[in-house]
Structures are given as C-alpha cells and as structure tokens.
Amino acid sequence: MTDAVAFFTARLTHLTDVSDVHAGLPGGGFVLVDTRSRAAWDQGHVPGAVHLPTADVPGPLDPATPVVTYCWGPGCNGATRAALAFAQRGFAVREMQGGIEYWIREGFAVETAAGRVEHAPDPLTAPCGC
Known part of the structure; x- marks a missing residue:
C-alpha cells in the first residue's frame, strides 16, 4: 500500500487536469506554458497561456512563479520534456494532462489570430464531475 500511496501522491503533485487549470485561470498563481510549435500555437491555444x-525553456519566466506546461495531447511528451527542463532549473512545475486536445474536448475556449473560438464539449469526456 505504501508504494501505491507514494505513486498517486506523486502523480497529483506533478500532474493537473484541464478542469483544474481552467478553474485556476486567470490569477491562479501559476504561468501556463504552451510548449508547442509556432504553427500549433497559431492554430489555437489556451487563453492566457x-x-x-520546449527548446526555449525557461525563457524569461521567474523561477519563483509556479509553471504548468501543456502540449498537443496525451500522445505527445513535449510538455513532459518542458516540465523536466523547468524542474531541472528549480521551478515548481506541473504538467496539464491531455494538453490542448482535452482542453478543447472539455469545451473550453481557445484563442486564435481571429479571436476566441468555442467548441461544444465532447459528450464522451465532459462533464467528468470528479
């Protein structure tokens, strides 16, 4: 049981989900970092991110401010690599599980060059209620 407690405690310490990030924006005491390419960012990103x-981490960010990283989705480890780079430089960091894919699937708005875009929630993923 001790191994399981340590494992799940570590996951909750270092991972967060899109609903918790959404609830914490703006003013949640963290910087949300989109680690994807410029082309992916331009397609749509979390407002306020x-x-x-990843190659530019840590950039101009203050190590005293916690960071949450995200990338495309669960099939990409870019946010994990960026989170590791932040952690190696002394930042308090968490990774947003599901990335922009699950952000959109939850029905949260994305920002594009044309403005905010709203999507209907995916009935298979939202609302989770947990």
Whole structure:
C-alpha cells in the first residue's frame, strides 16, 4: 500500500487536469506554458497561456512563479520534456494532462489570430464531475 500511496501522491503533485487549470485561470498563481510549435500555437491555444517551445525553456519566466506546461495531447511528451527542463532549473512545475486536445474536448475556449473560438464539449469526456 505504501508504494501505491507514494505513486498517486506523486502523480497529483506533478500532474493537473484541464478542469483544474481552467478553474485556476486567470490569477491562479501559476504561468501556463504552451510548449508547442509556432504553427500549433497559431492554430489555437489556451487563453492566457504563454508560448514557450520546449527548446526555449525557461525563457524569461521567474523561477519563483509556479509553471504548468501543456502540449498537443496525451500522445505527445513535449510538455513532459518542458516540465523536466523547468524542474531541472528549480521551478515548481506541473504538467496539464491531455494538453490542448482535452482542453478543447472539455469545451473550453481557445484563442486564435481571429479571436476566441468555442467548441461544444465532447459528450464522451465532459462533464467528468470528479
């Protein structure tokens, strides 16, 4: 049981989900970092996020401010690589599970060059209620 407690405690310490990030924006005491390419960012990103591709981490961010990273989705480890790079530089960091894919699937707005875009929630993923 001790191994399971340690494992799940670590997951909750270092991972967060899109609903919790959404609830924490704006003013949640963290910087949300989109680690994807410029082309992906331009297609749509979480409103209020900072664009900082993994190769540019930590960028101009203050190590005293916690960071949450995200990328495309669960099939991509870009946010994980960025989170590791932040952690290696002393940042408090968490990774947003599901990335922009699950952000959109939850029905949350994205920002594009044309403005905010709303999508209907995917009935298979939202509302989770947990």
